[in-house]
Amino acid sequence: MTEFLPVALQLLTDPGTLALACLATFLGIVLGALPGISSTMTLAVLLPFSFSMSPGVGMVFLIGAFYGSVYGGSVSAILLNIPGTPGSMVTQLDGYPLARRGEAGKALTYALLASTFGGIVGLTALVVFAPTLARAAFAFQSPEYAVLMIFGLSMLAYASPGSTFLGILAGVLGLLLGTVGLDMITNLSRFDFGVSHLQAGINLIPFAVGIFGFAEILRLLEQPIVVEKAATRIGSVWPKFTEVIRTWATAVRSAIAGVIVGIIPAAGSAIAVSMSYAQEKKLYEKTEKFGNGNPRGIVAAETGNNAAVGAALIPLLTLGIPGDTMTAVLVGALLIHGLQPGPKLFTDHPDFVAAIYLALALTILLTFLLALPLMRIFARLLSAPPRFLYVGVLVLCVTGSFAVQNALFDVLLMIFFGGAGYFMLKLGIPTSPIMFGLVLGPLLEENLRRTLIVYGDWAVFFQRPVTIGMLAVTAVVLMLPLVDIARHRFWPSPVARHD
Amino acid sequence: MSLKQRGSLVGRQDRPAERPAVVEVVAGTLFVVIAVVGGWSLLTNPYLELGQVGSDPGPGFVPWLGVWAIGLGGLAQIAWVLMRARAAGGLRGRGKFVPARLWLPVLLIVSMVLYHAALRALGFIPASLLFAVPWVAIIHWRTGERFTARHLVQLPLEASLIVAAIYVVFHYGIQIQFP
Numbered sequence: 001m002t003e004f005l006p007v008a009l010q011l012l013t014d015p016g017t018l019a020l021a022c023l024a025t026f027l028g029i030v031l032g033a034l035p036g037i038s039s040t041m042t043l044a045v046l047l048p049f050s051f052s053m054s055p056g057v058g059m060v061f062l063i064g065a066f067y068g069s070v071y072g073g074s075v076s077a078i079l080l081n082i083p084g085t086p087g088s089m090v091t092q093l094d095g096y097p098l099a100r101r102g103e104a105g106k107a108l109t110y111a112l113l114a115s116t117f118g119g120i121v122g123l124t125a126l127v128v129f130a131p132t133l134a135r136a137a138f139a140f141q142s143p144e145y146a147v148l149m150i151f152g153l154s155m156l157a158y159a160s161p162g163s164t165f166l167g168i169l170a171g172v173l174g175l176l177l178g179t180v181g182l183d184m185i186t187n188l189s190r191f192d193f194g195v196s197h198l199q200a201g202i203n204l205i206p207f208a209v210g211i212f213g214f215a216e217i218l219r220l221l222e223q224p225i226v227v228e229k230a231a232t233r234i235g236s237v238w239p240k241f242t243e244v245i246r247t248w249a250t251a252v253r254s255a256i257a258g259v260i261v262g263i264i265p266a267a268g269s270a271i272a273v274s275m276s277y278a279q280e281k282k283l284y285e286k287t288e289k290f291g292n293g294n295p296r297g298i299v300a301a302e303t304g305n306n307a308a309v310g311a312a313l314i315p316l317l318t319l320g321i322p323g324d325t326m327t328a329v330l331v332g333a334l335l336i337h338g339l340q341p342g343p344k345l346f347t348d349h350p351d352f353v354a355a356i357y358l359a360l361a362l363t364i365l366l367t368f369l370l371a372l373p374l375m376r377i378f379a380r381l382l383s384a385p386p387r388f389l390y391v392g393v394l395v396l397c398v399t400g401s402f403a404v405q406n407a408l409f410d411v412l413l414m415i416f417f418g419g420a421g422y423f424m425l426k427l428g429i430p431t432s433p434i435m436f437g438l439v440l441g442p443l444l445e446e447n448l449r450r451t452l453i454v455y456g457d458w459a460v461f462f463q464r465p466v467t468i469g470m471l472a473v474t475a476v477v478l479m480l481p482l483v484d485i486a487r488h489r490f491w492p493s494p495v496a497r498h499d
Numbered sequence: 500m501s502l503k504q505r506g507s508l509v510g511r512q513d514r515p516a517e518r519p520a521v522v523e524v525v526a527g528t529l530f531v532v533i534a535v536v537g538g539w540s541l542l543t544n545p546y547l548e549l550g551q552v553g554s555d556p557g558p559g560f561v562p563w564l565g566v567w568a569i570g571l572g573g574l575a576q577i578a579w580v581l582m583r584a585r586a587a588g589g590l591r592g593r594g595k596f597v598p599a600r601l602w603l604p605v606l607l608i609v610s611m612v613l614y615h616a617a618l619r620a621l622g623f624i625p626a627s628l629l630f631a632v633p634w635v636a637i638i639h640w641r642t643g644e645r646f647t648a649r650h651l652v653q654l655p656l657e658a659s660l661i662v663a664a665i666y667v668v669f670h671y672g673i674q675i676q677f678p
Binding site (some may be wrong): 052186225388392394415427444 | 525540546552553554559568569575597603612618619623627634658662668669673675676678
């Protein structure tokens with residue numbers, strides 16, 4: 001990591017980069033705090049701004065927005081009892097009761113301290129484990145990569161909310177979308193339907209903006225928009241030092257749980273926070289009550305949530321597998337800058353990897369520094385009229401999609417995928433696996449065909465220990481919906497049998 | 500049978516078997532339709548076979564694999580839902596799909612398509628204003644707030660502010676040349 005220092009110095013001494021990091025963190029916190037705006041939507045909408053930046057500065061900007069939005073989610077969870085992001089769904093259980101007692105400031109500070117600690121542990125895990133895993137991944141050849149992509153896609157589709165079977169089908173649909181355009185080996189076009197723009201393939205950005213931005217606004221418009229009244233009395237922001245120290249063991253345990261869950265592709269922050277919270281609840285079930293303003297509950301949730309952020313970057317950077325939808329959008333950012341995530345990133349672009357470490361460290365520090373003095377402002381922003389936000393996001397969806405290649409066709413793609421994504425959600429089809437398929441599909445096809453060209457036949461997949469192991473796990477994951485169907489078919493519920 | 504399984508069966512006795520929703524059949528049908536369209540696109544592309552050289556299965560291999568997977572998967576979904584419906588005594592009319600709630604999202608999709616067309620014809624600022632002013636008003640109405648004379652000025656002003664801010668950031672900040 002000798003490359004780290006020059007990169008760090010270059011980024012840290014550039015006032016423009018620092019200002020951009022502050023702006024991204026601020027925007028991330030504000031957007032993450034607003035109900036209905038998820039971290040993924042925040043990233044998708046802000047992604048086009050990174051085009052004009054160098055890869056390193058672009059990452060500082062995006063990771064700032066990413067991490068800021070994760071903390072921002074806790075602000076609305078505490079002040080409105082509405083989680084701003086899925087990862088903050090547990091924070092509200094103890095955060096909101098504390099806010100209702102007039103101690104919102106304390107709750108926000110507990111969340112901030114826990115976020116900072118979790119973020120530092122996640123960052124440490126990233127710095128320690130990512131290079132080791134990247135070195136191990138160097139032993140991978142095309143058969144391992146092909147199976148790894150299938151494994152990752154299956155896991156991501158399996159873990160998506162909603163029907164597992166429809167999630168897997170959606171993942172395959174994404175894979176198909178990834179094959180649209182010119183084939184990289186033969187230069188022959190697929191699925192272009194006579195539209196010349198489609199020969200270049202489907203750009204990730206209009207797709208992500210459509211699916212995670214436009215589709216979300218469509219969903220929010222279905223019902224009357226309720227403007228929630230935020231808990232305006234922030235009160236004292238500093239809890240007693242002894243009270244904070246009392247939660248140290250909770251923070252350590254939750255950070256470890258967050259890192260472990262975060263590393264697993266597809267597990268996501270919602271699982272990390274649920275695990276951390278459940279673990280603490282179980283440990284203190286005889287001595288403490290949870291769900292009525294216990295700071296330990298806030299600490300458990302927020303530490304686990306933020307530790308998972310750094311950890312989720314490990315499979316992304318080392319194997320090229322996004323851990324969740326947010327990191328899938330980050331893959332789009334890397335690809336725009338001509339960088340392919342995977343072990344080669346560590347040897348070919350060590351300065352860029354260092355920039356990511358630094359971006360995360362800087363953002364953790366900035367969130368801590370910005371959130372404390374701006375707590376009251378965040379509380380006021382939650383009461384801002386939604387028309388600003390919704391129309392702003394819609395115009396941003398259009399301009400952001402256009403800005404990718406200065407092409408109006410990309411705007412049309414964004415509208416199409418947003419509309420299609422919205423109606424798919426209405427049909428109960430999860431849309432995030434489509435994004436995973438779109439990201440992993442081209443890599444899967446390339447490695448699968450390279451394997452068959454080099455090794456001659458399919459037998460190679462059953463002759464290597466790593467591929468056998470991953471295929472076995474994939475088979476189990478893919479069989480689970482079938483097992484469920486068989487269980488319902490052959491062992492129906494007594495009522496169904498009676499009918 | 501494990502305790503957990505027995506427990507879940509006992510739990511189920513209290514409630515009737517849930518009927519699957521029509522939208523679950525529609526979801527399966529959608530995948531079948533996509534597979535048919537995809538398959539038709541591959542079948543009518545005479546060049547794809549040229550790519551099969553040596554042990555390379557060619558550029559049509561993965562697309563065909565995907566088309567078959569979602570086609571058969573879609574059929575399996577339809578079959579599975581119909582089997583459940585037969586056991587439960589029919590299909591439910593609706594799931595998350597409530598047509599009465601769809602008019603505003605559909606209006607927004609249509610507005611966005613018109614916005615896209617207007618971008619080419621009128622340029623960014625006029626097209627964005629034409630889109631933003633009515634939608635600021637619609638969302639204001641959607642929040643249940645009243646319209647007063649003040650809003651005749653305030654809402655267009657807010658829309659102009661949003662468009663101007665985005666134009667400045669993209670045009671002057673990151674040098675995007677708008678149509």
